[in-house]
Amino acid sequence: MVEIVSAGLIGLSLGAQYALLALGFTLIFGIIGVVNFAHGGFYLLGGYVAYACVSMAGLPYPVAVLAAALATAALGYLFELLLLERVIDDHLSTLILTLGFSLVITTGIVLVFGPDAPLFQFPVQGVVRFLGIIVPLANIIVFAICFAAIGVAYALIYRTNFGRSLRALSEDRAVAEALGIRARLMFPLAFALATGLAGMTGALVTPILSLTPHAGEPVLAASFLVVILGGLGSLGGATLAAFLVGMIEAYAAVYLGGSKGALMLFVLVLIVLLVRPTGLYGRTARGA
Template sequence: MHEFWSAAIIGVSLGAQYALLALGFTLIFGILGVINFAHGGFYALGGYVAYSAVSGLGLPYPLAVLAAVLVTAALGYVYELFVIERFVDDHLATMMLTLGLYLMISTGLLAVFGPQSPEFSFPVKGSYSIGALRIAKENLVVLAVCGCAIGAIYWLIYRTDLGRALRALADDRQVATTQGMRPRLLFPLAFGLATGLAGLTGALVTPILALSPSAGDPVLVTSFLTVILGGLGSIAGATIAALIVGFIEAYASVYLGGSAGALVLFIMVLVILLARPTGLFGRQIRGA
């Protein structure tokens, strides 16, 4: 029974991590109509920025995480403003541009840091014991930070004027523009916010798992499947789907082996899409 509850705790922690990634992914699609294939690159970049801040600059880990968020958010803002914005209504062009950005990030990280994983460990060690149940402290810290970040995103989107403007653009860009919304200003903010979330997740998770230039590869696949499962463009769907994916991965790893989670997830996404092509909470894709 303790294995069951241990897997549940890991599942919640994984779900919170995937929720941050999926929220960023679905924000970009929901507001800009862009599928961001560079999302995994920003995840890896966030990990390397945090690592460099700790090992090179001697910053404490919380400040290193903040630096990772700021750098990835700034890069996303600038890339959207000067590159994506020019082709924002061309879905094929934006997919190629984000894929190209991912290749540039991963290749740049490989050139600067090399293929080997650097020594980058999470600063909080140990575990809590409740009977036979052991809870890793690092999982609790990641869960707490991710939970706060998710709460902050929901507050921003649903309780602020900026969030209302972003949702208006997502619902109907033409009508929102006639009401005074300015996509030229809001689109880079949305893109930067989303890439900052990816950077935050990378800075939190890569010290626990592994940091490498290709660390974003599985993240990109998992984020994409999570967003498809929840429904492209649905913030609530992305969050719920992320928790589902976290539990699938945790329980599949415990009871079926580490590689079974991806297979179970793929089968589940396939079955759901056959029954509901737009995902659990999705809407029709623009232009479809």
């Protein structure tokens, strides 16, 4: 019984982290039509900005998380505006550009901070115990923040004019522009929102796991898996898929072991894609 509940809690926690990452990833694809290979790089950068704020500038951790989100959002904004925008309609160029930018971020971090993992701990230690289940406080806090951030992202996309404009651009760019929505203004903002989410997730998650210059690679793989399962471009699909992946990963690893558990996850994703090739909530083609 303890195992079942523990695995469920771990699954929820993993799901919330994946959801926050996947939202940004799928947002960029849904609105701009770019598969952002630098997503893991922004996650990583968020972790290192938070680490630098705490360890070098002596700032409190919550301020560091905010700084990480803002710094990665600002960098994402500039990257989209100055580089990506120039080749936005050429999918191959955007792919290479984002992949290259990811390598630049990783190499830059190795040059500045070195290849070793620095000491970066979550400021709140301790555990919560109930009915024989032990949950680290840090995980609960991160879960709550991720959940709140998902809510804020949803509100932003579905309840504000900014979000409506973005959704209109993703539905049909030509019509949206004819209605006065300026893609050149909105695209960098959408990219900034997505990279800011990735940076914030990095700042929240790396202190409870570890911060290394290559921590972004598995994050990119996980984000990819989630958004493909959910349907590229679908926010609802990405969120549902994130929790599904988190739960499957947790239960499969607990009951089948780390090796077979990972295999089970991919087998289930394959089955879903066989039945629904566009993912859970995907469309056959983007409107924009």
